[in-house]
Amino acid sequence: MKRLITKGLMFGNLIPVESPALIERYNRALKALTGKETKLPDFHIDISGYSPEVGDELGDHLYLNKNGCNRQFILLTTDQKNAPLLNAKFSTSRGILTRFIEENEAQLFSLTARDAVAGELENTVFELTSPAKLFDIRRVTVVADTTGNHLAEAEKLGRLIETFRTKEDAWWDDVLIAEMIGLAQKTGDVTRNPVTLKATAFEQGNFWTSHFGGIYVFRDVAHPAAISTLPKASLGQLPIKYVFDLTDRNQIAKFLEINDLVEPIVTARGADAAAILRQKMDFIVVDAASALGLDIGPGGRRDLRSAAAALGHRLPEEFQGLAALLRWVETGGGWPRITSAHPAYFYTLRARPHADRDLVNMLLAELSPLDVRQLFICHKELFYRTYAGWPEEKKQFVADYLEREYQIDKAGARRALFGPEPDMSGADVTPGPLRDMLDIVGPWGAVRKERR
Known part of the structure; x- marks a missing residue:
């Protein structure tokens, strides 16, 4: 440390x-x-x-x-x-x-x-x-x-x-006057x-607590639920209808969707999706390479590309899913089908602008732990705990990266990753329309009518 x-x-x-x-x-x-x-x-x-x-x-x-x-x-x-x-x-x-x-x-x-x-x-x-x-x-x-x-x-x-002021003959009450003078x-x-x-x-409506291994409580949403880090059976009976743990990926994904708590990074307004996806992929390469004892050198973009090539088929599914999504963003290829069962799914999301944005991003960080930048920003307790068990090469890379890329402009980095800060009502404080063209037409673009 x-x-x-x-x-x-x-x-x-x-x-x-x-x-x-x-x-x-x-x-x-x-x-x-x-x-x-x-x-x-x-x-x-x-x-x-x-x-x-x-x-x-x-x-x-x-x-x-x-x-x-x-x-x-x-x-x-x-x-x-x-x-x-x-x-x-x-x-x-x-x-x-x-x-x-x-x-x-x-x-x-x-x-x-x-x-x-x-x-x-x-x-x-x-x-x-x-x-x-x-x-x-x-x-x-x-x-x-x-x-x-x-x-x-x-x-x-x-x-x-x-x-x-109100008591009659208060001017003659020496005890009252003396007490007032002493206090004054x-x-x-x-x-x-x-x-x-x-x-x-x-x-205190929606919150996370470290008690009982870590629990996210969402009760001030349309469809309330509790999400546990430990197996949900260990919690006993809770006064809430739906209780999930981190293995219930499909249920958590549905919960986030029906409560309108998240949005895909590739359609998020103002996000440089390609840069965000590429950096997430770099973090995954560093994790995979350090786990296998592969040298990543200074950790520059060329070093990481070489490490990715050396890993080849050993690259985890999280990397493969994000790579397919990056190809769609940069070249307009086929839209990759990444369901909630896919290990890369929660890496592709960020919280929508609302009052509980930071809490949702904290949950997403726990569901996508290889994205060490988001983990550090959104869930420091978990970051410090997992950092202690990393190989030295990964510790050095992550510490150098955060010092170089995050420390110099924390507000700018958060804005680039998660969008502008919402006000206390949960509304986006950035001026302009709340929905941009991607929100309206979707990631595939508008369908043009044939000119007659």
């Missing part, structure tokens, strides 16, 4: 905590949440305030996420909104924290200027004893305050001020500068 860390592909964009003042604030929040403190002179934190170094020191990398249900967080700066979320147990957690910070940025900036903000992502489930309990999670509420209870005291001061010394003038947090409740 040192190779990934050195290239910024692991633990990248973490927030450094180096000053004694910030460390003191972090320790106050950490003690309030967990009863523990760190003695480190410096460390790094993610969006939730979790630190890999502190986790090593405490011997507990879930020190802010006991039971993996109600994640606690420590905010030292609003800059944490750009940091990743490490050890994610739910796919929605980072999005909730990001929206919470962005929608309360002015208030949080004011609060973190003097103290740390500590809190928790609360739901009604405190321990996941069975997969069925996942379906009890419907809403996540963000509960937060400074370690000095600034928000609670500001709220209390607001109530006292209202009492002072801590909170400031809440009448002119009110400090309240908004947007603290978030619906």
Whole structure:
């Protein structure tokens, strides 16, 4: 993993905590949440305030996420909104924290200027004893305050001020006035500068969780289903009609189709289908060559073509299917019939622009694991886990490729692969018509009428 860390592909964009003042604030929040403190002179934190170094020191990398249900967080700066979320147990957690910070940025900036903000992502489930309990999670509420209870005291001061304004003869109530003055010394003038947090409740409809081996829950779609990484029989009875595992390729394909969640890459608006397919094929060649101990040299396009020629009939079906599709894209040959039973099928799809686009692309990455670029972008937990078991040649190639082709323009790479970012309603934010000519006439082109 040192190779990934050195290239910024692991633990990248973490927030450094180096000053004694910030460390003191972090320790106050950490003690309030967990009863523990760190003695480190410096460390790094993610969006939730979790630190890999502190986790090593405490011997507990879930020190802010006991039971993996109600994640606690420590905010030292609003800059944490750009940091990743490490050890994610739910796919929605980072999005909730990001929206919470962005929608309360002015208030949080004011609060973190003097103290740390500590809190928790609360739901009604405190321990996941069975997969069925996942379906009890419907809403996540963000509960937060400074370690000095600034928000609670500001709220209390607001109530006292209202009492002072409405109570008869309040001017003569020395106890009330003294309490107001004492609180105001801590909170400031809440009448002119009110400090309240908004947007603290978030619906959790469709999500992925790492619990029970990994489960995708789609319940806010027309045809709900749960998709398990482990055999579905291991989940027991679930309160949802359809339950699949990764071996149910036909059923998953049908589920994605009838809910209109995916689109073929070759007909996706704005996608350079040939370039995307060719790169997927390169990744498959690297995997096959490294598994057989074949040398791919520096890993350039000529090296990979030579490796593909050397492999010949030993190239896997995923490569053969994508090659046939690439021939259709570039030369207009016969349309290849790639059904959901074909190993290349899920490599040919991407999520349509909608609110759960990232979740669907995450599922597709798990169904097409040889596409290491999509795996790294969409499912880092699985990427790191599988990376550890790769041959050294593949590790080096993938790390070099991601550093060279992805790190320099992450937003551009995501846009080229998956299309423009959808807004919160799921609509495509790119101006222009929502359907281009390929959507209307299909991949075979328009049928022209004979001129009379």
